[in-house]
Amino acid sequence: MEARSLILSRLFSDQPAFRLRQVEAGFFRSDWYSWDQVSVLSKDWRVKLSSELPWMSLHQIALLESAKHDTFKAILETGDNKRIETVLMQNARGFWSICVSSQVGCAMACTFCATGKMGFTRNLTADEIIDQYRFWMYFLAGRHDLEQRISNVVYMGMGEPLANYEKVKASLRAFLTHTDMGPTRLTISTVGLIPMLRKLLTDESWPSVRLAVSLHSADAKTRTDIMPSSYPRFLDDLAEWTGEYFQKFESRRRHLTFEYVMLAGVNDTSAHAEKLIAFARKVGKVKINLIPYNDTKSKYSTSESSALITFEKKLLDARVDVTRRRTMGADIAAACGQLIVEKKAA
Numbered sequence: 001m002e003a004r005s006l007i008l009s010r011l012f013s014d015q016p017a018f019r020l021r022q023v024e025a026g027f028f029r030s031d032w033y034s035w036d037q038v039s040v041l042s043k044d045w046r047v048k049l050s051s052e053l054p055w056m057s058l059h060q061i062a063l064l065e066s067a068k069h070d071t072f073k074a075i076l077e078t079g080d081n082k083r084i085e086t087v088l089m090q091n092a093r094g095f096w097s098i099c100v101s102s103q104v105g106c107a108m109a110c111t112f113c114a115t116g117k118m119g120f121t122r123n124l125t126a127d128e129i130i131d132q133y134r135f136w137m138y139f140l141a142g143r144h145d146l147e148q149r150i151s152n153v154v155y156m157g158m159g160e161p162l163a164n165y166e167k168v169k170a171s172l173r174a175f176l177t178h179t180d181m182g183p184t185r186l187t188i189s190t191v192g193l194i195p196m197l198r199k200l201l202t203d204e205s206w207p208s209v210r211l212a213v214s215l216h217s218a219d220a221k222t223r224t225d226i227m228p229s230s231y232p233r234f235l236d237d238l239a240e241w242t243g244e245y246f247q248k249f250e251s252r253r254r255h256l257t258f259e260y261v262m263l264a265g266v267n268d269t270s271a272h273a274e275k276l277i278a279f280a281r282k283v284g285k286v287k288i289n290l291i292p293y294n295d296t297k298s299k300y301s302t303s304e305s306s307a308l309i310t311f312e313k314k315l316l317d318a319r320v321d322v323t324r325r326r327t328m329g330a331d332i333a334a335a336c337g338q339l340i341v342e343k344k345a346a
């Protein structure tokens, strides 16, 4: 699939440079929703572009709205009939956060995650990642009853973003260029692919976005049991990488979070809290985000609220910086870990 920017560069090769910039910026205007609205181009150009380049790389298959009207989930289809999901959630500031997918399915097979059961089909293109944002931009423009501002994008949908490094990077750069979101409004969630985490330490063109590393256990065996992509030395490698990250990016200390999904009897005991405290002390001052598990029809259940409170208190008493994530959209299977698209019959 040729990238939209390459097709446009080819088509506009004999046009003034500003024309291409106008069109690229226009993809992020909510009042331009097809080539027909691109008023800076002549009618002939609009007709030509309509036949050569789809305005959107994705189209809507289904749209679900939570009972509280604060979470929406869309199933979207790519040009080659692959289905992905994306979620729009109202954040604590009253604006919108978008959760985007970076792959069709996922190869990481985390045992608590619905997407992990799908297997991996293919990476999304940068356009397909960007168009999840554009889909919600147009959606909000048609819903005057809702707040209009999209303030954050989190790469926590289907897929492992760092396994699609270059396309994810291109999409981040597009958001930074064409929207009012700064790097701290963009978050990449990763299982912790160490080679790619190392790569971004020296990649000058990797933007200073937030990183949320899925830790889920500070015990090597437990982590490997629930995350098959893990390995015995992972926690040592992650601690070493974290040290390098803080050394290189002292000012980005608050940009790094470790995520911890609470699974009853699996990683929420007092012994697990002790191991997590020891890990947090080893890597320095980091933020741990506790996530209540959302049902994905797996063998797990969410920790009892008493277990969660005890676990959290133990961390707080040990002066570990800990927060707890709100659960949203569970009634439309849009909460963390619940994204799955059933394979279509052939």
Ligand code: SF4
Pocket: 106, 107, 108, 109, 110, 113, 114, 115, 116, 117, 157, 158, 159, 160, 191, 337
């Ligand atoms: S949690 Fe993320 S990395 Fe793990 S299987 Fe699900 S989508 Fe993939």
